[in-house]
Amino acid sequence: MNSRSLQPFTFPETRSTVLPDPSSFFSPDLLSSPLPTNSFFQNFVLKNGDQPEYIHPYLIKSSLSSLSISYPSLFSNTSFTYQVFNPDLTISVFNNPNPNQTHIISSFDDLSVTLDIQPNLRFFLVRGCPFLTCQILKSIKLYISTIHAILDFASNSSKTKFTINLNNGQKWILYSSSPINLTHEVSSLKSDDFCGIIRIAILPNSDSGFESVLDRFSSCYPVSGKAVFSEPFCVEYKWEKKGWGDLLMLANPLHINLLDDCEIRVLDEFKFNSIDGELVGVVGDSWVLKTDPVSITWYSINGVKQESIPQIIDALVQDVQGLNSNSIETTSSYFFGKLVARAARLALIAEEICYLDVIPKIKKYLKDTIEPWLNGTFGSNGFWYEKTWGGIITKQGSVDTGADFGFGVYNDHHFHIGYFLYGIAVLAKIDPVWGRKYRPHAYSLMADFMTLSRGGNSNSNIKYPRLRCFDLWKLHSWASGLTEFADGRNQESTSEAVNSYYSAALLGLAYGDTHLVAVGSLLTAMEIHASQTWWHIKANDALYAADFTRENRVMGVLWANKRDSGLWFAPADWRECRLGINVLPLLPITEVLFSDVEYVKQLVNWTLPVLGREGVGEGWKGFVYALEGVYESEIALEKIRTLTGHDDGNSLTNLLWWIFSRDDCETGSGKHCWFGHYCC
Incomplete structure (x- = not known):
């Protein structure tokens, strides 16, 4: 994202005492470039590397010399829903001479990761692939085991397709690129020496047409996939494929x-179950996803x-x-950033209502609060650069995994930096001279989570991984950094994620950088779409189980493999906290999100109903009343006037601005809102 004409700024370098060593799991040629810290395969490179990851539609778990695949079942109640991992099939080398050899990540990109169990097995784990694809690099005897019992095992005449019926009701199909001799026992299969490609897929239902689809496409397999920002408000997926067909x-x-491509074919009846909703078959090695434009505005x-x-x-x-x-008493990068952004809101509201008398004091406050973080003079905390993984951490976070909500282990980067970027964008707008001076610092902060470039030895100037937090397959961000979780990555506050990309787009407006505006606007739009798809739980939704949907209207924490009502x-x-953490900060873009x-x-x-509970914070009430003001502005206004306090990133000014900038729904205008919703 760095402008070609901009001299890059690097924050002072430091060493972290708490970050994990990436050399255990990444191939040596990848270590010289910034490495992902919020990726869909993060569990594969943390601690023992043996926690599962959800590579749709399968849960994949690697344990030393083997890899297990699970077509997960779903457990749900009123509080949470999650997918259950069982090692339905485990692939390894028979009588492996190196049973303690762990896996290595040999390559990765936006949509895939290649995992090698050395020296003979290579797995192309491509997101959204209905097959697990394994390349056997050297002639070996393959061993496939299961925790279930094999009830029936059969092959076609050429020994390139095998059906495996298990006693849990599952039917798996194994395809091979050339004939392979497989023998089976009660819970295992063993091959003669084999070198080539095998592909394994579950048959989710007994429909014969479903199996014929798998047969038809079994010979073409993806080995990698990239997301390309080819046009405004478009993301194009391009897979590299091998085989034929x-x-x-x-x-x-x-x-x-979002699909917008006449070159592909959707197989409406070819579906796999998923915690994210049904996964539908699409034929084509390039997709275009297109969203309606979102206008990034100051006011x-x-x-x-x-x-x-x-x-x-x-x-x-x-x-x-x-x-x-x-x-200001806090030294936390998160809470300090919220105070910066709160003041910046006051400046923009003052501009919008043409009351400029307060601008000089706000400008001084913003300078006094932002500059120490950019200059390295904050004292007990501040931003530093560490090169092991490639990113900005805080001084406190470099020695304490819990400091700054885990910022030092790459938690919540887009949240914290997003608040600072909002303040910097506003200050650069109202004081262009200051903005020019600190533009390199601002762009370095932004690049920590908004870099588009791909790392590599050919470009030593890239200091940050590509889109640190944003998941280009799920089309939303993850916040959990370099922390191992059995349920994968997670994100709590989708609204703060929206704020981060919105603020980056505002930074582009402040500096006249149309490319940054375009990318920030696109990521903002995608994050909003994902929020409305997976975080906002409507009463008539069928995406989640009925009992979970009945009791919940907004997500607590969304995990890769779990949905949780708790925070x-x-x-x-x-409930007021769940609502509030998915609303704050209250901004013009909030109207699009809701x-x-x-x-x-x-x-x-x-x-x-829960606002009558003893101990409910005034700040949380403010966000509830703000949303109530979307359709009952007078009632909400009366409630706002009774508040005795506000969230540390909010203010009475901001709440009044919000209420008095609502559409008057009583007009019956029937206006179409953003993304095609119909209101009033």
């Missing part, structure tokens, strides 16, 4: 909604009602008077 892949529900979308401006000014004057950088910091029944007014009503009505 057409490529069959699986699309998740969001893919299906409210519809403007503030003129008659309300005096009320906003009164609150604005009070909030600005309270700005004092010397009174990291609060139990599930604190453009489905019917859903907003469901969410608010689900939350309001």
Whole structure:
């Protein structure tokens, strides 16, 4: 993302005492480039590398000299839903002379990872592939075991297709690139010497047409996949394939909604189960995903009602008077960033209502709070660069995994930096001279999680991995960094993820960087689509199990392999926290994120009853009332006026700005909102 004309800035380098060593799992030629820290295969390179990852539609687990595949079953109740891993089939080398040899990541890209169990097995783990593909690099005897019993085993006449019926009701099909002799016992298969390709797929149902689809596409296999930003508001998937014939892949529900390519064919009846919704067959080695444009704006979308401006000014004057950088007690990069962004909101609201008297004080506050983090003079904390994984960490985080919510082990980077970028973008807008001086610093912060370039030995200037947090297959971010979890990556606050890419786009506006605006806008739009698909739980949704849907209107923590109603910091029944953490910070882009007014009503009505619980924070109430203001502005305004406090990133000024910039739904205008939702 770095501009060609911009001299890159590198924060002072430091060594971390808490980061894991990547050399155990990455091939040596990958270690010289920045490495992924929030990727879909992160568990494969942490600790023992033996926790599973969800490579749709299979859970994959590697343990020393073997790899296990599971077509997971789904467990669900009112509190959570998750996929159950069972090693349905485990692939290894018979009488392996190196049983303690662990796996190595030999290559990776946006949509795939290649995992080698040395020296003979190479697995092309491509996301959305209905087959597990293994290349046997040297003639060996293959060993395939199962925790189940094999009830029936048969092959075709050429010994290139085998059906395996297990006593748990599963039917698996194994294809080979050349004839292979397989013998079976109660719970295992063993081959004669074999070198070539094998592909394994579950048959999710007994429909004979389903098996014929697998047969037809079994000879073409993907080995890698990249996402290309070819046009505005478009992402194109391109797979490298081998073998012969057409490529069959699986699309998740969001893919299906965004597909915009007449060159591909959707097989509507070819479906696999998934925690993310049904995965549908798509034929074609290149897909185009296209979203409606999202307009990135500094100010409210519809403007503030003129008659309300005096009320906003009164609150604005009070909030600005309270700005004092010397009174800030927190040293946390997260909470400090929220204070920076809160002040920046006041500046933009002042501009929008043309009350500029407060701008000088806000500008001084922003300079006083931002510059120490950019100059390395903050004292007890600050931003530093570490080159082992390639990224910015904090001084506190370099020695403590729990400091700054794990920022030092690459947790929540887009959240923290997003707040700082918002403040920097606003300050660069209102003080262009300051903006020019600190542009290299701003771009380095942004590049930590917004770099588009791919690392490699040919480009030693790349200091950060490609799109650190954003998952180009799920089309949303992960926040959990270099921490091993049995359920994979996770993200709690989807709204803070939206804020990070929105803020990067605003930075592009401040600097006249149309490319940054375009990429930031695209990622903002995709994050919003994903939020509305997987985080926002509507009453009539069928995506999740009925019992989970019935009791929940918004996700707590979304994991790669789990959906949880609880939060990291609060139990599930604190509904106001679940709503609030998926709303904050309150911005113009929030209107796009919550453009489905019917859903907003469901969410608010689900939350309001818990506000009478003892100990509910005033700040959380503010976000509930803000959403209520989408459709009941007068009632929400009365409630907002009763608040005795606000979230540390919010203010009375911001809440009044929000309420007084709502559309008047009583007009019956029937306006179409962003992304085609119909409101009023």
